[in-house]
Amino acid sequence: MVITKRGLVLGATALASMAAVVTGAGIHLSQGQAFFKESPKELVDEVWQLIDREYVDGSFNETDWIEVRSEYLGRSYESQEDAYEAIREMLEQLEDPYTRFMDPQEFRNMQIDTSGELTGVGIQISQDEETEEIVVVAPIEQTPAFEAGVRPGDVITAIDGQSTEGMDLNQAVSLIRGPVNSQVTLTLRREDESIDFELTRAQIEIHPVRYSVKDGPEGTVGYIRLNQFSANAADEMREAIQALEERDVTGYVLDLRSNPGGLLYASIDIAEMWLESGTIVSTVDREGITDEEVAHNRALTDKPLVILVDGGSASASEILSGALQDNHRASLVGTKTFGKGLVQSVRGLADGSGVAVTIAKYLTPSGRDINKLGIEPDVVLELSDEQRDVLGEDLEKIGTAEDPQYVEALDVLGDVIRSGRQSISSAPEN
Template identity: 75%
Template sequence: MAISKRGLVLGATALAVAAVTVTGAGIHLSQGQAFFRESPKELVDEVWQLIDRNYVDGTFNQVDWEAVRMEYLERDYGSQEEAYGAIREMLEQLDDPYTRFMDPQEYRNMQVDTSGELTGVGIQISQDEETDEILVVAPIEDTPAFDAGVQAQDVIMAIDGQSTEGMDLNTAVNLIRGPVGSQVKLTLKRGERTLDYEIERARIEIHPVRYSYREGAEGGIGYIRLTQFSANAAVEMRDAIQALEDRDVIGYILDLRGNPGGLLYSSIDIARMWLDDGTIVSTVDRQGIVDEEIANNRAVTDLPLVVLVDGGSASASEILSGALQDNHRAVLVGTQTFGKGLVQSVRSLPDGSGVAVTVAKYLTPSGRDINKQGIEPDVVIELSESDRESFSQDRERVGTLEDPQYAKALEILTQQIRVNREAANVVVSPALN
């Protein structure tokens, strides 16, 4: 099966938001829906075959995948819901929380996770592979969760009083989602503390790029904050860089903190805006085939660059930051990134449901597999708990000199600009006669 890069997503985080409009697959499916209602066993086999053809681990987690097929096809299914339950049970044997089945509503919700108009609280969540805890990867800026003070790496202990112990990711997302104006109570663990947040759901419009012109000691600095790699992120990034170039900035700070990732092609497109040449990322499937993406000599700028990262910088953020670091294009400042190095293909099924299949892992240009490891920044600057609390209460301080990570990034960028300027101004004195 050929898989378009534009259909690949990185990691398996999920937005706790709900679709206002239905997009993509699930619209013209009446014949397929009727067929699979009459023969839900066919749906089970369709999912099995997708895994059989495409799953990244050819051993299927040391499971006899042919025997699994026989087991589930010998069963009788009285309804679609029974088939859905069987599919989820079947996929659990892979021990991969990122390969998952979505019923039609969950699939429609997923389709607008990276673009469109959303409703919810505005957090992206994941499930820890070892502990099964539901984790906040990052709150989305200018959303109810962000405004309430929810932070990256918070553990969601309960939703409206219902414990998340043993809960799967889709169930957690569906409990958090809801209509505009309704409330949801999240019980979070942060370090040794347990915190309760009553959050009102709202309509969320996501613009992933923000930028501003800053006066620096050596001249104008461009500050760009990228909050997720959505379908419109590359267009907005190019517009931001061009607008700042028009103002004759002399360097950039790119802020990827709290960016949970998104679309693979978006990260590649944005990397090419900063890199003129060199490898961006390699993907490796179960046959070991390497698909290498490279820069195409169309960088928008070659000015000095410092990138801010933290534990909420995941998947596509790690592709971009890893490419910039390995190609010596940027200095990374902050803390270790999240560690999501897997690629999923999301496929629609004829009854309107869908399945996300882990089809590959990715490597940085130097060959690093960062899954579960993350990327270590060149300069480590930790934020104190008081800083985190303060920034969650007053986000206007983020990306200012009151932000220790930003302040360090600005210091490093200023040093780079000075070194470049001094090198450009070196004049060899003529010999005296």
């Protein structure tokens, strides 16, 4: 199967209401592949070969990968389930929570297109590489989890009373997912407090972009909130910018707070809408080969831009905000981003299962490797717990005078607009 940029996944996590888009529209068995379904050992070797060819770390986390193959192919497998268990065990040696195996049901979940209707509670979760805890990266707006008050950084300690200790990401997602209108109880640790959230699973339709015209310090402002980099994010962003340009706004506030990421091509396409020229992102594979993406004079506006970010802004959000910050196209306001600088491809295997493989890391235009480090905003402003509660309880207050980070973004935008006007007025006449 050929992997293209448009199939690369930048989501920091697994979605408990859905999963990332895979490479290609579907996976089908050819006649030449059909024999794999009858041979669990061949499936184990198929995964080993894929990791051997493509994994980003050529040392395989200081593991003797050849010896690993000998060990696992030397075993006897009586069923596909035996093979699945062995594959998961094999991949654990890489100590990479983003490289993971999915059985056929989990892989079918992964094939749900991000632009469609989803079933779940609406949270995106990650597994901490050091503690192995299941952590909420971001709840998706207008979903049961968001409306109940689940926050980025909450640690899921139990699902319906079952402890998550020792549980992998796929297990957690499977337990959280379920039929519409069924109940699931998440026990979350928030600082030193343990909180039970009883959530009702729902059918969720996601439109990643919403926008409006607001009053600003120097005239009207275009406010755009991008929730995730899904398959339709670029189209909706283009429509938003074009509509706001027709309203002749003086500048923009782009809100990427709690945006957990998504597709690589979506972040690149959206960056080009704001950036006329310059590097957007570089991806580096294990051979050290760099693939650089640059802007191609397709910007839809050159008006001043401020971007809102926080600890839930991950992966594709960090590519976009890093590109615009490094190219001095935008100022960032808020708190440090999540810090996920790795790229995965998702491959279908011959028996209908699948595997996500970390194949590259990415760098911002200035060469920053932000993995585990995040991006520091130009203006740091933390929200208090009380302020978070106010915004979480009433979504309509996000991007208003009751949203302190948004208010700060407006102040910064006003300064940029005034500075630009002064530069024009002081320019010498020819």
